[in-house]
Amino acid sequence: MDGLQQLQQRITACRKCPRLVRWREAVAKEPPRRYQGKRYWARPLPGFGDANARLLIVGLAPAAHGGNRTGRIFTGDRSGDWLYGALHAAGFANQPDSIHRDDGLKLTDCYITAAVRCAPPENKPSRVEFERCRPYLVEELKLFGSLRVVIALGKIAFDSFLAAHQQNGGAVAKPRPRFGHGASIVLPNGLTLICSYHPSQQNTFTGKLTRPMFHNIFARARAALAD
Secondary structure: OOOOHHHHHEEEOOOOHHHHHHHHHHHHHHHHHHOOOOOOOOOOOOOOOOOOOOOEEHHHOOOOOOOOHHHOOOOOHHHHHHHHHHHHOOOOEEEEEEEEOOOOEOOEEEEEEEEEOOOOOOOHOOHHHHHHHHHHHHHHHHHOOOOOEEEEEOOOHHOOOOHHHHOOOOOOOOOOOOOOOOOEEEEEOOOOEEEEEOOOOOHHHHOOOOHHHHHHHHHHHHHHOOO
């Protein structure tokens, strides 16, 4: 078993955060009507994608009835529909939909991870929960030696990535980079960090994030990898 597989297994077995353990399991026991009778994953979510990826996507945390139900990150909810649609359009995914773990989806040159691996109440992990989970992201940064581009989905993912990058020995220029949709930062080690609003319903339903805006982020990542 290689290092990434070992890390994924450790993530899946994690019980470091009692509040998140209780919540993810309680959600599975009392799902909404549309998911009654469905078996929930109800465990932490490992990353998903190509073990040799040069593009890393960092999200916030699994959705209670999305990844926490299906067992795959950004799968089974509207945010995932947007993300995998954009990845397919940019040539990183073999299909535009991610419905369940066995739907045949494959990613090429791309890996998806998150700042926190368990579904949190109200989508709000605590500071301590972020800190407990961050070593997993640091380990992923160590394992992906060919990484060239990172897309941060939202400011929280942006801050979490920079914290993990620094814990991994990476430098961050001063003044510290600021998050903004479409902002692109070249870190001192040559890694390109591209910022995007998160494809949450709060952003997509209000028009704060449109599909052309979102797809453009992945087209830029593709272009950066081609340089």
